[in-house]
Amino acid sequence: MNDATALADQVRAGEVDAATAVDEAIARCEEVNPTINAIVEQTYDTARHSAAQFDTARHSAAQFDTARHSAAQFDTARQRAAALSASGDNSGLLAGVPIALKDLHCPAEGEPAYQGNRRLAELDYRYSETGAVARRWAEAGAVSIGHSHSPELGGGQCPAAAETALYGPTRNPWNTDHTVLGSSGGAAAAVAAGIVRIAHASDGGGSIRIPASANGLVGLKPSRGRISGAPSGEGWGGGTTDGAVALTVRDAALALDVLAGPEPGDPYVPAHPAPAAGYVAEVGQDPGQLRIGVSSTLPFADTELLCTQAAEAAAGILDGLGHRVEAGLPEPMASNDYMYDYIRVIRTSATATLRSYEGVLGRPWAEDDVEPVAWINYQRGAKISAPDYMDSRERLHHFTRRMVSWWNTEPGSGDGFDLLLTPTLGVVPPPVGYLVEGDERTLTKRLAKVTPYLPQFNVTGQPAISVPLGTPDGMSPEGLPIGVQLVAAPGREDVLLRVAAQMEQAAPWSHRRPAVAV
Secondary structure, rough: OHHHHHHHHHHHHOOOOOOHHHHHHHHHHHHHHHHHHHEEOHHHHHHHHHHHHHHHHHHHHHHHHHHOOHHOOOOOHHHHHHHHHOOOOOOOOOOOOOOEEOOOOOOOOEEEEEOOHHHHOOOOOOOOOOHHHHHHHHHOOOEEEEOOOOOHOOOOOOOOEEEHHHHHHHHOOOOOOOEEOOOHHHHHHHHOOOOOOEEEEEOOOOHHHHHHHHHOEEEEEEOOOOOOOOOOOHHHHOOEEEEEOOOOOHHHHHHEEEEEOOOOOOOOOOOOOOOOOOOOHOOOOOEEEEEEOOOOOOOOOOHHHHHHHHHHHHHHHHOOOOOOEEEEEOHHHHOHHHHHHHHHHHHHHHHHHHHHOHHHHOOOOOOOHHHHHHHHHHHHHHOOOOOHHHHHHHHHHHHHHHOOOOOOOOOOOOOOOOEEEOOOOOOOOOOOOOOOOOOOHHHHHHHHHOOOOOOHHHHHHOOEEEOOOOOHEEEOOOOOOOOEEEEEEEOOOHHHHHHHHHHHOOOOOOOOOOOOOO
């Protein structure tokens, strides 16, 4: 299946109507969603209405200048999208492309806001306003056909799973006995299975990169402040961000061009400005020779051999591309001590989030209102004092300063590294239920095994990308994908996209299809 960039090209050229593209996506969802359970709330009527409006506007040329953005004007899709982005006109970047919005903190006025919670579903709670992320998708011409599965209120039994008491498990399209992981698990399953070609996702501890790895996709976690969370404030002490899961690197760049940009009152500013021509223009550009540190294991983690081998194979690819590849690891990553403070921030934030819905419930939360581990974390978060919370925030700021000093601020400058390469996950995607069935202590240990390489960069706010390895060794014996992670200096998504595109060309992955796909 072609990627989102190619479909947007077809719509802009008048080869496909948005209404047709949406109807085809709905048909694909009806075909495979009963097997994988990726889309948990359908918004088909709204999607068809939006697509019809888009087509009317395009055909009348009132809001879309076909001649100015015609496919014949530019040599490549990259140049076309770059021209749109540089002009400040995002109306055609994802012209008529069907997507899915994650069922978690992505408000679109009038749409279900259940977020995996059975009490909110019983009340048919709906969003009263549209946030910046949903608005920017729509302004770019993307049309949401539904909400993708994620854990209950972002935590539930496990924040890295898409398995809820309300909806059941999302199953991995590559092997349905195994989990898609999460939290953006439904989004990743929908893209991998071909329901949509790109999907909204978010990341507070790896939740874009985790399911991207587990489903053979590209998952870019942007820098802190690159994408506005308006009208909300900072999530998890600034650790969360929105983004996308995609089939190709150019689609990941396109999504960043769509979503990036400030909103009034944003609490953070990215450490490096976006490229003037947009991120799509970075795909295919020569990154130069970079110094890349590789760590295929961590001292505190028991990384599975296949994940270690994936990172080592990726290092070989990068070496073959002419980069300076050597063993390297930021000193603070040798310890997992920072997680004590980040978990304290997460629990406090989760408790505050639950309390914000008490007005919807009309009463305080009770134990049977949420999943068991969510209730435990709610109680623990309520006991964290303000001074203790601030103490943890200060330690995390210190951790961040120590971490980012390892990277060059400009590629190829100084004595630091330009990129860090690691496995994305510590384990091959486990069976369905592994992360949600058991007591809280057991589930915490299992989560830690999955994500030893990821939350550090939510704390530091650095951009990180997971890409499929793309070689025959990039699949497990169970037929499951294995990804690798690249991390850049704060604000340097441009470097990540250039190098990821190099890897995609050297070891292509987009031709691979899972067992459950249309």
